[in-house]
Amino acid sequence: MRQAEVFLSALTMVSEYKKDTQQLILLDANGNALATFMAQSSKLCGTSWRVTGYNNGKQAVVSVVIGSELTADFKADGNLGGSASCNSYAATYATSGKSIKFDQATATKKTCARPAGVMEQETQYLKALATAATYRMDGDRLELRTADGALAVTLSAAGNP
Numbered sequence: 400m401r402q403a404e405v406f407l408s409a410l411t412m413v414s415e416y417k418k419d420t421q422q423l424i425l426l427d428a429n430g431n432a433l434a435t436f437m438a439q440s441s442k443l444c445g446t447s448w449r450v451t452g453y454n455n456g457k458q459a460v461v462s463v464v465i466g467s468e469l470t471a472d473f474k475a476d477g478n479l480g481g482s483a484s485c486n487s488y489a490a491t492y493a494t495s496g497k498s499i500k501f502d503q504a505t506a507t508k509k510t511c512a513r514p515a516g517v518m519e520q521e522t523q524y525l526k527a528l529a530t531a532a533t534y535r536m537d538g539d540r541l542e543l544r545t546a547d548g549a550l551a552v553t554l555s556a557a558g559n560p
Contacts, residue, residue, distance in 0.1 A: 448554035466514035483521040485511035
């Protein structure tokens with residue numbers, strides 16, 4: 400709370416700013432830096448993510464089954480790979496601006512009984528991934544949305560909760 404109060408107070412003292420391709424610096428009337436913001440990449444290639452939610456095909460976004468892990472690794476060559484929890488999967492992807500398109504994912508063919516619901520989750524996740532039409536990165540969060548704006552998959556940068 401204290402940090403938020405200090406930040407909001409600093410914002411009221413901003414009288415000018417400096418900006419380049421790497422950062423934005425907010426300055427007070429004397430030219431002192433109040434806050435510095437670093438540019439964030441909005442490119443998916445070369446990033447790794449942990450899935451936090453997916454559309455289950457029943458008009459609901461659900462959390463990942465406890466005890467399972469879904470991942471997505473966006474390679475620079477346009478390949479996507481990851482864990483669908485029980486099975487590994489692969490697909491290709493292409494981006495243009497904020498649009499994204501995935502080819503049909505292929506997965507290994509193991510069957511897992513635990514944790515309960517993991518096989519249904521895999522099917523629903525891979526179907527949700529295929530419906531993605533746009534993406535939005537916000538810091539360590541990534542959202543994949545359908546063409547009509549519905550949430551398809553939510554992700555967090557690998558290593559973040």
